[in-house]
Amino acid sequence: MSGMWGKNVRFSIFGESHGEAIGIVIDGLPSGIKLDLEEIKRELARRAPGNSELATPRKENDYFDILSGYFNNYTTGTPLCIIIKNNNTISKDYASHKSNMRPSHADFTGNIKYKGFNDYRGGGHFSGRITAPLVFAGAVAKQILSSFGISIGAHIYSIENVYDTPFNPCDIDNSLLSRLSTMEMPVINKDAAEKMKYAILAAKSQGDSVGGIVETSIIGLPAGIGDPFFNSIESCLSQLLFSVPAVKAVEFGAGFNISKIRGSEANDIPYIQNDTVRTRTNNNGGVLGGISNGMPIVFRCALKPTPSISIMQESVNIDTKENVNIEIKGRHDPCIVVRAVPVIEAAAAIGILDLMMVSRN
C-alpha cells in the first residue's frame, strides 16, 4: 500500500487536506520512550505556515491528539496513532479542479488512478498538508536518534538562482544544526536569506512561484549502518525523500558533479584521527557500498516551483475532454522550499531510525 513504509518501524500515513483529520500510525516503536511533546510541537510549528507572507494564507495550528500507544508519558510499544484535525478549509475554491486539471499537480493522475473517486479538495491526499503527520513521526524518530548521539538538520541551499553557503561536508556540528532549526529562513549565510525572500515575493507578486534546493546533513551516525543493494542508505532515504510532494531530484555527496571530476579528485582519502577513520573529503556523502562510513551523511533535494499559480494557464477538462484556460484559486505557498525543510529532515529521521533498528536485529 502506498501509504505505508518501513521494515522494522512501520509508518502508515492517512488523511486528506479538506477531510476531518490527517494522521499517522507508527508501529514497532520500542516501549518506554519518554517523548518530549513540546519539542514535537516545535517541529510541527516549523512546517506550519505561521503568519509569513512567504507561505500559504491557510492557517492551521497543527495540534495533535495521541489516540493510542502512549501512556503515562511513555510509549507503550503498541501502535502509536495520532491525528491532526483540519480546521481551516475553504473547499469551494477547489470545485473546478474536479474536472479542470491543475498543470503539474496530481489532479489528473489522482483522477485516473482512483477513477474519479479521489477527494480533490485542496489536493486531497496529494496535498502538502499530509506532510504534517510525517513531521510528527520524524520528531519522534529524531528524539530516539538523539539518544544515540545522531542529529539531523537542513538549510535552504538555494531558491531560484540565489544560493546559500553549502555545508562543509567534513565538518558539521550540532550547534549549527540547532541554530538552523530555530530560523524562519534556515541559511548559513544571513545575506542569502534576504535575497531568497525577495525572489519568493517577486514571483508571488506576479502570481507565480519558485523552487529550490534543501541540503540536509545527518551527523553522529556511526560507521556500519545500512546494507548493500536494496536497503542501502541512499536507496532507503531516496524512497522517503521522493515521497515528499514536489521533490524532483535527490543527490548525495558531490552528486551529479562527481561525474565531472577524476578519480584522483573524487576519492575520499581516509586517515586516522583519535583512533577513528575519517576522510579528508566527503564526495561520497558519508556512504560507501550503501553503508555509513562515519562521516556526515550529506544530501540535497530539489523541489519544483509550487504548481498552483494564479497566472492564467492552459489545461484540460477531464470530463468534457476539451482544452480549457484555467485560473487557479485557493491558498497556496509561493515557494514550497521553506516549509519543506523540516519535512525533509523528518523523512531522513524516519529512514535512519528504520535502518538503525534493522541493524540492531
Ligand SMILES: Cc1cc2nc3c(=O)[nH]c(=O)nc-3n(C[C@H](O)[C@H](O)[C@H](O)COP(=O)(O)O)c2cc1C
Ligand atoms: C510543505 C509542502 C507544501 C506544499 N504546498 C503546496 C501548495 O500550496 N500548492 C500546491 O499546488 N502544491 C503544494 N505542494 C506540492 C504538491 O503537493 C505537489 O506538487 C503535488 O502533490 C504533485 O506531486 P509531485 O510534485 O511530487 O509530482 C506542497 C508540498 C509540500 C511538501
